[in-house]
Amino acid sequence: MCDNNEKIIIESNKLNLYYGDNHALKDISFRIPSNRITALIGPSGCGKSTFLKTLNRMNDLVPGVKIEGQVMYNGEDIYSKAVDVTRLRRQIGMVFQKANPFPMSIYDNIAYGPRTHGVRNRAKLDEIVERSLRDAAIWEEVKDRLNKSALGLSGGQQQRICIARALAVEPDVLLMDESTSALDPISTSKIEELAMDLKSRYTVIMVTHNMQQALRISDYTAFFLLGELVEYGDTQTMFSKPTDKRTEDYITGRFG
Amino acid sequence: MNRESASLTQGLSARRRAYDIGMRALLYASAIIICALLLFLIGYILVRGIPHLSWEFLSSEESVIKNIEGILPALINTLYVVIATLIIVLPLGVGSAIYLTEYATNKKLVAAIEFATETLAGMPSIIFALVGVIVFCEFAGLGTSLLAGAFSLVMMTLPTIIRTTQESLKTVPQSYREGSLALGAGKWHMVRTVVLPSSVDGIVTGCILAVGRIVGESAVLMFTAGMGMRLAKYGHGLGEFFKNLFDSSGATLTVALYNYAKERADFESAFAVAVVLLVIAFIINIAAKLAGRKLKKH
Numbered sequence: 001m002c003d004n005n006e007k008i009i010i011e012s013n014k015l016n017l018y019y020g021d022n023h024a025l026k027d028i029s030f031r032i033p034s035n036r037i038t039a040l041i042g043p044s045g046c047g048k049s050t051f052l053k054t055l056n057r058m059n060d061l062v063p064g065v066k067i068e069g070q071v072m073y074n075g076e077d078i079y080s081k082a083v084d085v086t087r088l089r090r091q092i093g094m095v096f097q098k099a100n101p102f103p104m105s106i107y108d109n110i111a112y113g114p115r116t117h118g119v120r121n122r123a124k125l126d127e128i129v130e131r132s133l134r135d136a137a138i139w140e141e142v143k144d145r146l147n148k149s150a151l152g153l154s155g156g157q158q159q160r161i162c163i164a165r166a167l168a169v170e171p172d173v174l175l176m177d178e179s180t181s182a183l184d185p186i187s188t189s190k191i192e193e194l195a196m197d198l199k200s201r202y203t204v205i206m207v208t209h210n211m212q213q214a215l216r217i218s219d220y221t222a223f224f225l226l227g228e229l230v231e232y233g234d235t236q237t238m239f240s241k242p243t244d245k246r247t248e249d250y251i252t253g254r255f256g
Numbered sequence: 257m258n259r260e261s262a263s264l265t266q267g268l269s270a271r272r273r274a275y276d277i278g279m280r281a282l283l284y285a286s287a288i289i290i291c292a293l294l295l296f297l298i299g300y301i302l303v304r305g306i307p308h309l310s311w312e313f314l315s316s317e318e319s320v321i322k323n324i325e326g327i328l329p330a331l332i333n334t335l336y337v338v339i340a341t342l343i344i345v346l347p348l349g350v351g352s353a354i355y356l357t358e359y360a361t362n363k364k365l366v367a368a369i370e371f372a373t374e375t376l377a378g379m380p381s382i383i384f385a386l387v388g389v390i391v392f393c394e395f396a397g398l399g400t401s402l403l404a405g406a407f408s409l410v411m412m413t414l415p416t417i418i419r420t421t422q423e424s425l426k427t428v429p430q431s432y433r434e435g436s437l438a439l440g441a442g443k444w445h446m447v448r449t450v451v452l453p454s455s456v457d458g459i460v461t462g463c464i465l466a467v468g469r470i471v472g473e474s475a476v477l478m479f480t481a482g483m484g485m486r487l488a489k490y491g492h493g494l495g496e497f498f499k500n501l502f503d504s505s506g507a508t509l510t511v512a513l514y515n516y517a518k519e520r521a522d523f524e525s526a527f528a529v530a531v532v533l534l535v536i537a538f539i540i541n542i543a544a545k546l547a548g549r550k551l552k553k554h
Contacts, residue, residue, distance in 0.1 A: 090440035100431035113439040
């Protein structure tokens with residue numbers, strides 16, 4: 001469990017998720033602190049990505065999915081009927097495993113979110129685009145070609161464009177679903193640095209396959225196995241003195 | 257066989273070599289036959305049609321008294337039918353395709369509808385003609401008119417438009433949709449700003465090919481839009497466009513060709529119309545190719 005002094009931003013209570021007959025998440029109760037980096041680790045198919053996607057309700061798009069239990073975001077149940085999913089996703093942004101810039105110019109990619117939410121003023125958009133690109137540490141690389149297609153950038157640049165795009169709508173929480181797994185080490189370290197910079201203003205929740213990455217940048221780590229949350233706690237403690245045998249086996253590389 | 261002694265220069269055995277040459281000759285022959293056939297067809301039409309083709313033929317209405325031959329009515333009718341059909345079929349077809357690929361959640365229903373559209377796409381056009389006569393001319397009271405013809409052609413081209421649009425929507429990566437929704441876009445906003453712009457090349461190409469089918473169709477229009485060769489009632493400007501659709505009937509180019517060839521045995525005129533159709537088909541195909549390339553920006 002996380003430190004009691006932390007301000008909690010997201011909390012799940014007895015969350016169960018089924019894909020048809022497949023019980024993919026089992027009784028997940030979990031409190032995620034604000035302005036920290038929380039890493040979700042575990043072997044493939046353990047439910048960590050599924051859990052991440054319940055937080056901005058991207059699982060709604062999967063046919064046949066059934067969700068029980070609660071996910072509270074700032075004290076509101078995000079699965080309550082009254083919740084407007086588009087507003088939720090505006091506040092809980094997401095960066096995907098594979099960079100997915102739209103087939104538009106770099107500028108239009110970043111401006112997409114603000115435009116979606118009604119910003120039309122060109123000066124305001126210019127300002128948001130520059131700020132987001134700076135926040136994503138890619139402004140210097142692209143400032144002279146904002147009107148060129150984002151698809152012409154390298155993989156690592158594309159992923160930072162996607163981060164900038166997510167930041168442009170000023171979310172509170174940034175979900176990162178193995179966002180560095182397809183990148184080279186240099187791009188990866190840029191994004192890791194970025195995540196550490198961002199946590200002063202955002203809450204970052206990241207799924208990662210890479211345990212060194214979790215250890216390097218996260219404050220808290222949660223270990224998932226077969227749809228269960230096995231262990232959750234302070235990253236340093238968890239990697240040095242795991243309480244559960246299964247966690248120890250996983251982080252020492254006995255399976256996974 | 258001793259592998260060591262088989263040298264690289266020895267190559268294939270005589271039998272395999274003969275087989276190889278034989279197959280190659282056969283394939284070349286079939287390609288040559290197809291090309292020759294096509295060239296002969298085009299050449300023959302051009303040779304027989306062009307001498308009869310003149311500006312007067314294209315730009316005037318026929319008159320027995322003045323001894324003038326002309327296909328202006330057929331050209332105008334064709335234009336009318338193409339535009340009217342597209343105005344109806346585009347929103348309908350593209351809309352259904354968007355519904356089927358982006359909105360519909362019932363997989364079985366979607367599969368059933370897709371099967372139905374495929375079956376419709378393969379149906380002989382004379383059946384659409386028959387249904388058009390019963391439903392639009394008789395039951396809906398449109399009589400034999402360009403509008404009844406357009407409606408019948410809508411039925412005929414709808415499956416094609418739906419299929420091509422669907423195919424083109426399906427090529428849009430799912431990650432674009434996810435990216436848009438994750439930024440808090442509503443479904444329609446996502447479709448309008450991300451999905452449609454990425455698939456517009458395919459949709460436009462499909463539409464242009466549908467125009468080709470409309471221009472080439474004769475059976476449906478003979479039944480529903482009439483076969484008259486005279487300029488019935490044409491107003492000036494777009495204002496009377498819709499009124500004329502209801503009032504006027506008449507032959508399009510393909511039907512005019514039928515009239516010339518079968519009713520009047522005037523093969524010179526028939527071939528001249530054929531040349532016009534050939535040129536239109538050529539332009540449509542080029543346009544489809546160019547549109548597909550132009551719109552695929554990124």
